[in-house]
Amino acid sequence: MLDSQATTSRADGGGDASEPRGWRMVPSGPGLGTLVFVAIAMATVLAGGPYALYTGTLICIYAIVTVSQEWILGRAGLVSLGSAAIMAIGAYTTARLSETSWGLFPVPLLVSFVFGGIVGLLIGVPGLRFKGLYLMLTTLALQFIVMFAGQKYQGVEHEAGFLVTPPTWGSLPLNTPKALFIITAVVLGLVLFALSGIYRGVPGRVWNAMRQDEAAASVLGAHLVRWKLAAFIGSSAITAVGGSLYAYQAGQVSYNSFSLELSLTLLVMVFIGGLGTLAGPVIGAAVIVLLPILLDDLADAFAGLPDVANWLFINQATLANGLYGLLLLLVLLFERDGIFGLGRRLGRGALGMGRRLTTTRGEN
Amino acid sequence: MNADIANIIGNGLVTGCIYALIGVGFVVVFRATGVVSFAQGAFMVLGALIFATVTRNGQDLSVGLIAVVLVMFLIGGLIYRLVFARLAGSEVFVTSIATVGLGIVLQVVALLVWGPEVIVVPAPFDFRSQVHVVGALSFSALDLFVMGLTVVVFALIVVGLQRTPTGLRMRAVANNPRLAAYGGVNVVRTSTLAWGIGAATAGLAGVVFLLGSQPDPVSVFSLGLAAFPAILLGGLDSIPGSLVGGILIGLLQASVGVYIGGAWQDVVSYCVLLGLLLIRPQGILGSVGVARL
Numbered sequence: 042m043l044d045s046q047a048t049t050s051r052a053d054g055g056g057d058a059s060e061p062r063g064w065r066m067v068p069s070g071p072g073l074g075t076l077v078f079v080a081i082a083m084a085t086v087l088a089g090g091p092y093a094l095y096t097g098t099l100i101c102i103y104a105i106v107t108v109s110q111e112w113i114l115g116r117a118g119l120v121s122l123g124s125a126a127i128m129a130i131g132a133y134t135t136a137r138l139s140e141t142s143w144g145l146f147p148v149p150l151l152v153s154f155v156f157g158g159i160v161g162l163l164i165g166v167p168g169l170r171f172k173g174l175y176l177m178l179t180t181l182a183l184q185f186i187v188m189f190a191g192q193k194y195q196g197v198e199h200e201a202g203f204l205v206t207p208p209t210w211g212s213l214p215l216n217t218p219k220a221l222f223i224i225t226a227v228v229l230g231l232v233l234f235a236l237s238g239i240y241r242g243v244p245g246r247v248w249n250a251m252r253q254d255e256a257a258a259s260v261l262g263a264h265l266v267r268w269k270l271a272a273f274i275g276s277s278a279i280t281a282v283g284g285s286l287y288a289y290q291a292g293q294v295s296y297n298s299f300s301l302e303l304s305l306t307l308l309v310m311v312f313i314g315g316l317g318t319l320a321g322p323v324i325g326a327a328v329i330v331l332l333p334i335l336l337d338d339l340a341d342a343f344a345g346l347p348d349v350a351n352w353l354f355i356n357q358a359t360l361a362n363g364l365y366g367l368l369l370l371l372v373l374l375f376e377r378d379g380i381f382g383l384g385r386r387l388g389r390g391a392l393g394m395g396r397r398l399t400t401t402r403g404e405n
Numbered sequence: 406m407n408a409d410i411a412n413i414i415g416n417g418l419v420t421g422c423i424y425a426l427i428g429v430g431f432v433v434v435f436r437a438t439g440v441v442s443f444a445q446g447a448f449m450v451l452g453a454l455i456f457a458t459v460t461r462n463g464q465d466l467s468v469g470l471i472a473v474v475l476v477m478f479l480i481g482g483l484i485y486r487l488v489f490a491r492l493a494g495s496e497v498f499v500t501s502i503a504t505v506g507l508g509i510v511l512q513v514v515a516l517l518v519w520g521p522e523v524i525v526v527p528a529p530f531d532f533r534s535q536v537h538v539v540g541a542l543s544f545s546a547l548d549l550f551v552m553g554l555t556v557v558v559f560a561l562i563v564v565g566l567q568r569t570p571t572g573l574r575m576r577a578v579a580n581n582p583r584l585a586a587y588g589g590v591n592v593v594r595t596s597t598l599a600w601g602i603g604a605a606t607a608g609l610a611g612v613v614f615l616l617g618s619q620p621d622p623v624s625v626f627s628l629g630l631a632a633f634p635a636i637l638l639g640g641l642d643s644i645p646g647s648l649v650g651g652i653l654i655g656l657l658q659a660s661v662g663v664y665i666g667g668a669w670q671d672v673v674s675y676c677v678l679l680g681l682l683l684i685r686p687q688g689i690l691g692s693v694g695v696a697r698l
Contacts, residue, residue, distance in 0.1 A: 114498070119498070120502060167682045175682055175686060177441070177498070177501065178633060178678060178682065179678075179679060179682055181633060181678075182676070182678045182679045185672060186675055186679075189672040301630070305509070308502060308505065309506070356516075359513050359517060360513070362509060362512075362513050363509065363517070365506075365509060366505075366506045366510035366513060369502070369503070369505070369506035370488060370506040373492065373495075373502065373503045373506065374491055374503075377499075
């Protein structure tokens with residue numbers, strides 16, 4: 042009977058009673074603990090070798106995208122399956138601009154931002170007339186159409202992809218691992234800063250009200266489609282910036298880097314990290330980027346058993362994929378707030394007074 | 406009738422039947438539990454691999470098909486009990502993302518157990534032999550088998566839903582789960598049945614695709630996503646719609662293949678999907694309420 046009642050709420054299509062715990066109304070600025078943690082993480086990566094810098098940059102790029110995806114998922118309650126396609130738009134823009142006089146860094150980033158927003162508008166208008174499901178299907182179509190258009194655009198001449206001219210400032214090269222890491226970290230910081238401001242202000246409250254009860258929010262004067270569209274345009278613009286930075290790091294842009302798998306992986310990152318916070322998607326991005334590296338170490342650990350080590354080595358990519366999927370299911374079933382929510386809960390349980398250290402959010 | 410048109414009808418009907426088999430499972434699951442399943446592709450992979458395993462061991466076609474239906478039915482039901490019964494009442498985006506996760510897990514299990522190689526099966530019958538129909542139009546034995554299987558599956562599902570007590574319960578749950586529960590229908594059991602049917606028809610679609618083109622697991626999985634334009638065209642909640650949408654998209658893709666080029670097939674059907682969302686989001690036979698879901 043309980044189940045039947047729960048099932049009905051989707052048929053009603055209205056506001057949902059199953060509100061995950063721990064979603065707070067108004068976020069405050071980052072706590073001291075967060076700042077210390079970020080400083081330590083930055084210092085560790087900067088002190089590390091090129092591989093640490095590469096990994097750190099990748100985490101920052103994905104985090105830019107996942108944070109922007111969390112904007113539409115966690116705030117507006119919409120799912121996009123086309124985040125990789127929008128990244129591709131930023132990446133192509135960057136590759137094509139980098140060899141022209143518009144290629145002066147950070148101009149391609151800004152142009153990508155604008156183009157991403159425009160694509161968000163074009164896709165959002167048909168996709169948002171109805172509830173979330175249709176945006177999923179529209180973005181799925183976008184994903185395939187962009188992949189196809191990219192393939193045609195590259196043609197035979199650029200089959201391996203467009204080369205990105207390395208960014209420079211005068212004689213200062215910006216594509217060294219260290220410079221790239223600092224650039225992506227700064228962009229991520231700017232995105233987080235801007236979003237925390239937006240979420241704390243009126244728009245954040247409107248999205249929050251919409252997510253809790255669309256009908257009530259609409260009665261209170263929120264134009265649902267307009268606010269959803271705003272979130273989708275903004276998140277697409279930031280996602281395209283992520284794609285632009287991806288192009289700079291990869292040095293080459295080809296359609297097959299931006300497949301549906303990437304879109305799905307990005308979604309997995311957001312869910313695993315946790316919805317409703319800014320830290321969640323960043324943590325999700327870090328976990329998913331680091332997971333294959335941990336599997337690598339696991340293969341090394343089994344060096345004594347050549348069969349096991351070999352099997353792990355051959356199936357590494359597949360196993361990592363399967364772990365994402367499994368983690369996603371576990372998060373959805375048992376800990377809707379993701380790793381961040383779990384960590385916060387454990388932290389609270391372990392030391393009630395240490396809450397400021399484990400949360401970026403205050404109570405209100 | 407010229408050869409091009411015969412070609413389009415032949416290929417279009419067969420592709421359309423595969424889409425219809427994927428779609429009907431999707432619709433049954435969607436109607437009963439409101440879950441938008443992105444896992445149909447993974448069920449197809451499992452179906453194809455189970456069929457390959459059984460027939461490679463010397464069993465014939467019918468044993469293979471029965472094994473696929475039974476095993477996939479159990480897998481689908483089990484997955485509903487383990488995952489989606491627990492997620493009942495969640496937002497659509499949560500359950501549909503869960504099917505994405507499920508699809509990834511099932512695909513990985515399939516790849517780890519069976520490997521990523523092209524799936525090979527012994528020919529269960531002489532399916533290249535041509536049967537002449539009219540003019541230039543002729544079907545291979547395989548084409549006829551695919552169409553016959555699709556007709557049987559749809560007939561069973563439609564008759565089952567309209568003429569049996571279980572079908573009545575399933576329609577009641579699809580119509581209003583709470584009222585059905587008050588009326589004494591076991592919603593969980595009915596939904597389990599729906600997931601079983603959804604997985605079984607997807608498994609059959611996988612078998613049919615496997616017989617026609619000897620694919621690798623990953624391309625079987627992708628075909629599950631390629632069926633979305635067909636499902637939406639027919640209407641997300643309409644069982645006849647899944648057949649109509651499947652056949653129409655199949656014919657469209659076949660014409661694109663003949664007149665423009667095979668590379669354009671998928672992108673054209675996704676453009677149809679986009680256009681449809683602008684003009685008629687409920688699809689040809691879907692109910693208007695679903696568009697507002």
